[in-house]
Amino acid sequence: MITTLIYDGTFEGLLTAVFEIYEHRLDLVRIKKGEWLNTALFENTIKVVTENTRADRVLKGLKQKLSAMGLQRLYAAHLAEMDGEDDNLLGYIRYVFDSSQNVEEDYGNKYVMRVSEIVRSVRRERHRMEAFIRFKELKDNTYYATIEPDFNVLPLLVKHFRDRYADQKWIIYDIRRSYGVYYDIHDTQYISLDFATLDPGNAIAAFNENEVLYQDLWKNYFNSVNIPARKNTKLHLRHVPKRYWRHLTEKI
Amino acid sequence: MNAERITEKLNILADAAKYDVSCSSSGSKRKNKDKGLGNASNGICHTYTEDGRCVSLLKILLTNVCIYDCAYCVSRKSNDIKRAAFTVQEVVDLTISFYRRNYIEGLFLSSGIFKDADYTMERLVQVAKKLRTEHNFNGYIHLKSIPGASDELMREAGLYADRLSINLEMPTAEGLKLLAPDKDRQDMIKPMGFLKNEIILRSEEKKLFKKAPIFAPAGQSTQVIIGATPETDQQILSMADQFYRGFKLRRVYYSGYVPVIKDNRLPALNSDVPMVRENRLYQADWLMRNYQFNVNEIVNANNPLLDLDIDPKLGWALRNLNVFPIDINKADLQVILRVPGIGVQSAEKIVSARRFGKLNWDQLKKIGIAINRARYFITCHSSKFERRDLTATAIKQYILAESSSKYLKNSSVQLGLF
Ligand code: SF4
Numbered sequence: 284m285i286t287t288l289i290y291d292g293t294f295e296g297l298l299t300a301v302f303e304i305y306e307h308r309l310d311l312v313r314i315k316k317g318e319w320l321n322t323a324l325f326e327n328t329i330k331v332v333t334e335n336t337r338a339d340r341v342l343k344g345l346k347q348k349l350s351a352m353g354l355q356r357l358y359a360a361h362l363a364e365m366d367g368e369d370d371n372l373l374g375y376i377r378y379v380f381d382s383s384q385n386v387e388e389d390y391g392n393k394y395v396m397r398v399s400e401i402v403r404s405v406r407r408e409r410h411r412m413e414a415f416i417r418f419k420e421l422k423d424n425t426y427y428a429t430i431e432p433d434f435n436v437l438p439l440l441v442k443h444f445r446d447r448y449a450d451q452k453w454i455i456y457d458i459r460r461s462y463g464v465y466y467d468i469h470d471t472q473y474i475s476l477d478f479a480t481l482d483p484g485n486a487i488a489a490f491n492e493n494e495v496l497y498q499d500l501w502k503n504y505f506n507s508v509n510i511p512a513r514k515n516t517k518l519h520l521r522h523v524p525k526r527y528w529r530h531l532t533e534k535i
Numbered sequence: 536m537n538a539e540r541i542t543e544k545l546n547i548l549a550d551a552a553k554y555d556v557s558c559s560s561s562g563s564k565r566k567n568k569d570k571g572l573g574n575a576s577n578g579i580c581h582t583y584t585e586d587g588r589c590v591s592l593l594k595i596l597l598t599n600v601c602i603y604d605c606a607y608c609v610s611r612k613s614n615d616i617k618r619a620a621f622t623v624q625e626v627v628d629l630t631i632s633f634y635r636r637n638y639i640e641g642l643f644l645s646s647g648i649f650k651d652a653d654y655t656m657e658r659l660v661q662v663a664k665k666l667r668t669e670h671n672f673n674g675y676i677h678l679k680s681i682p683g684a685s686d687e688l689m690r691e692a693g694l695y696a697d698r699l700s701i702n703l704e705m706p707t708a709e710g711l712k713l714l715a716p717d718k719d720r721q722d723m724i725k726p727m728g729f730l731k732n733e734i735i736l737r738s739e740e741k742k743l744f745k746k747a748p749i750f751a752p753a754g755q756s757t758q759v760i761i762g763a764t765p766e767t768d769q770q771i772l773s774m775a776d777q778f779y780r781g782f783k784l785r786r787v788y789y790s791g792y793v794p795v796i797k798d799n800r801l802p803a804l805n806s807d808v809p810m811v812r813e814n815r816l817y818q819a820d821w822l823m824r825n826y827q828f829n830v831n832e833i834v835n836a837n838n839p840l841l842d843l844d845i846d847p848k849l850g851w852a853l854r855n856l857n858v859f860p861i862d863i864n865k866a867d868l869q870v871i872l873r874v875p876g877i878g879v880q881s882a883e884k885i886v887s888a889r890r891f892g893k894l895n896w897d898q899l900k901k902i903g904i905a906i907n908r909a910r911y912f913i914t915c916h917s918s919k920f921e922r923r924d925l926t927a928t929a930i931k932q933y934i935l936a937e938s939s940s941k942y943l944k945n946s947s948v949q950l951g952l953f
Contacts, residue, residue, distance in 0.1 A: 298702075303643055329737075336684075352900075360948075368573070386891065388884075388887035388888060388890070389887075389888060389890075389891040389892075390884050390885075390887065390898070390901070390902050391888045391889075391891055391892050391894055391898045392891070395900045396898075399884075400901075410579075412577055412578070412583050414579045414580055414582070415581070416637050416837035417636060417637060418635065418636045418637050418848070419636070420635070420873070421753075426635060426636065428637070432641055436672055438709065443577075445572055446566075446567055446568065447574050448571040448572070448573075448635070449567050449571065449572070450570050450571055450572050450671070451572070453836075468570070492797055493631055493632070496538050497632045497633070497636060498541060499542065499634070500540075500541070500545055500629070500632075500633075501633060502637050503542055504545055504549050504593070505582065505584070507545070507546050507549040507553065508549055508550075508553045508584055508590065508594065508918045509553075509585050509586060510554075510584070510586050510588075510793060511585045511586075512551060512793050512808050513586035513587075513588075513793070514585055514586050515585075515586050515587040515809065516585065517587075518586075518587030519583055519584070519585050519586070519587050522580075522583040522587065522589070523582060523583050529585060531582065532636075532638070
């Protein structure tokens with residue numbers, strides 16, 4: 284009979300679930316993220332309570348079987364938060380533990396292949412965010428940007444922006460997931476903003492006086508570099524899908 | 536800053552710079568230092584123009600005033616257009632403000648020639664110097680060097696810029712004579728030679744002394760205009776090959792001529808931009824740089840022009856059917872890389888994955904190879920072999936039919952015609 288494990292959606296939660304599967308020698312399992320709502324609906328359901336010590340033990344085990352890169356990829360695949368993919372992640376982890384050698388490059392295996400596909404999508408979105416984030420300068424000289432990525436890539440962006448904008452304060456805020464990262468020239472921390480006290484329509488009041496000028500200059504530049512004789516809308520849309528436009532200064 | 540004036544200047548000087556197609560901001564490895572601004576290594580395209588070209592750098596002219604009269608250039612002195620010039624400080628401010636907002640990876644600064652080569656070059660160098668020394672800016676800087684500028688200025692430019700380029704403009708000396716009679720190809724080649732030697736010298740110094748300054752870490756590149764003069768692809772690619780070898784250029788850019796000026800030496804104003812040809816040249820160039828193809832394998836006396844229907848790798852494979860089919864589970868990486876439909880990433884994945892077991896069609900498809908082209912050239916762990924001793928013409932037709940049917944799928948009317 285299939286046992287369903289419900290976990291909280293965090294990476295630690297996923298690893299804790301793996302711990303329980305091995306501890307209770309569960310064989311036929313399904314794994315899902317979600318709230319623990321009505322246990323009576325499912326038979327054979329286990330609620331996974333995330334526990335760092337357990338997660339750490341699984342992590343240690345994975346480190347022995349995977350390269351640092353391989354582990355990083357597993358983490359990135361998890362950040363995709365794709366529906367129904369947890370079973371594939373689990374399949375991957377079990378394949379890793381059941382093999383005597385490092386199997387992260389066994390692309391003939393369906394789990395390794397699937398993880399590699401998910402990672403490709405996540406990387407593409409991370410890359411797009413590195414490109415498409417547009418900062419706006421606030422009155423206190425903090426540079427502020429909002430994003431709405433399909434996958435939860437913000438944690439993968441922190442290092443890039445820290446390395447690049449070391450001398451300016453910045454905030455990148457994921458409005459879909461309601462959390463952000465704040466860099467104060469020394470450290471970064473995860474934050475959540477209370478928009479109830481901010482009037483989004485009046486946000487312009489919070490901008491630095493030069494902000495609008497530079498936005499206009501950038502829009503002008505974008506229009507000036509276009510060569511009408513070479514127009515290719517299909518190519519343009521493939522590179523800059525419409526769903527990103529509402530955060531792109533040159534497209535608003 | 537006067538908003539109106541700066542906006543006007545930006546419009547004029549960005550518009551005039553847009554025909555230079557080099558845009559890459561990769562190949563450097565400048566790190567952010569002392570908590571300064573920026574770094575340069577990733578080569579990010581921040582947006583794309585409506586014609587689909589990547590925008591990575593703020594690409595502008597310092598001025599579009601020019602003492603020369605090159606036939607293919609909008610800034611030439613006999614062209615009646617609005618002229619403008621930025622001050623050094625204006626370029627610096629724009630670069631920093633755009634960079635802080637994550638609009639760009641850095642600056643690509645070029646210029647019309649006002650007064651003389653050195654006077655112009657000196658101003659370009661000043662911009663780069665100010666950015667590096669006064670603003671601790673570590674983003675990417677590409678300076679287009681002015682042909683004929685002194686060695687001293689070229690050397691200084693290399694200390695601040697990531698990449699330097701001198702545009703050859705025309706693939707051959709004769710083409711240049713015809714369209715830019717004031718210009719001398721030797722004035723372009725001489726500084727390239729100087730830079731090549733300087734880059735080699737400085738990188739050896741860097742190996743010995745960690746503290747030695749970095750010098751043009753992204754090397755040098757050039758651009759040639761395609762289709763304004765009648766050179767063949769063989770002439771163009773051989774020229775590129777010669778410059779890759781002789782001057783260690785990182786990139787040669789091919790710019791399909793956009794008719795902007797009426798001149799009886801040039802294609803007529805309403806003629807099409809040779810975009811497909813430009814694309815095929817980039818594909819061919821890519822094969823030379825990343826796939827170890829020899830230029831003669833791509834174009835030669837029998838095939839002086841690239842096939843516009845199919846990409847040059849497929850073209851080569853069809854001319855060399857005797858090499859195929861290859862066994863994907865045994866062949867060397869170099870050989871796999873030559874199969875149409877298999878890119879560098881898939882080739883590497885194949886070589887990694889086959890250590891764990893032999894691969895079949897299904898797995899190859901998942902790995903990401905384009906089966907519809909590759910299947911005529913490979914065998915794998917599967918009894919089916921698709922080539923059936925077809926001729927090159929037949930394979931080409933099959934591949935073309937299949938790739939165009941993708942676009943026909945939704946159109947029952949058109950399908951009815953077959
Ligand atoms: S020298 Fe340069 S800017 Fe001047 S006309 Fe010739 S190509 Fe144009």
